[in-house]
Amino acid sequence: MRELALHILDIAENSVNANADLIRISLNESTITDKFSISVSDNGKGMDEEMVKTIIDPFSATLTTRKIGLGIPFLKAAAEACNGGMTINSTINKGTRISCSFQHSHMDRMPLGDIVNTITMLVIGYPDIHWIFRYEFNDNLFEFDDEFFKSELGDLPLSEPSLISFLRSHIQEGIASVKIY
Numbered sequence: 001m002r003e004l005a006l007h008i009l010d011i012a013e014n015s016v017n018a019n020a021d022l023i024r025i026s027l028n029e030s031t032i033t034d035k036f037s038i039s040v041s042d043n044g045k046g047m048d049e050e051m052v053k054t055i056i057d058p059f060s061a062t063l064t065t066r067k068i069g070l071g072i073p074f075l076k077a078a079a080e081a082c083n084g085g086m087t088i089n090s091t092i093n094k095g096t097r098i099s100c101s102f103q104h105s106h107m108d109r110m111p112l113g114d115i116v117n118t119i120t121m122l123v124i125g126y127p128d129i130h131w132i133f134r135y136e137f138n139d140n141l142f143e144f145d146d147e148f149f150k151s152e153l154g155d156l157p158l159s160e161p162s163l164i165s166f167l168r169s170h171i172q173e174g175i176a177s178v179k180i181y
Helices: 004-017 049-054 071-081 115-125 146-153 161-178
Strands: 022-030 035-042 085-091 095-103 130-137 140-145
Touching (some): 130 146, 140 146
16 A cells, blocks of 8 residues: 555454444644654454454454455554554454554655545445544644534435535545644
């Protein structure tokens, strides 16, 4: 994967497959501390210690549709190559949190990519999940909580074309509003 947004999508879909009904995605970008961090946490089925130790091994995937799960090992390697690292905390029946950090200015740090469409696709593609997206840039914060929209819309599905466009614009404008240099 060449963009961090694709890694976030991969981890979020792992959370969906772990039966989570609440998934939080947080990005913290700081040119002040020269750090870029990502966190995806869920309330899914969690993992035991042994599984946590093995998910960074590309040959220990639990998926039956493919033999090798490379998303998390590649993200960990990318973070470490950029003066950062990865932590995985998980508890059975409570959930999992995967966090990684990068040196923001590192020349090899992958670009964030299209995070707006990534979040939009997750919200629309998995409407039964409560999604919270936080984007912080140099202490300025934008937070998107899909529960607000769901409660306001009632039975109207988020997959309506006009709503998709609205959600995408809302997220894009929210990110732009805090990304002040």
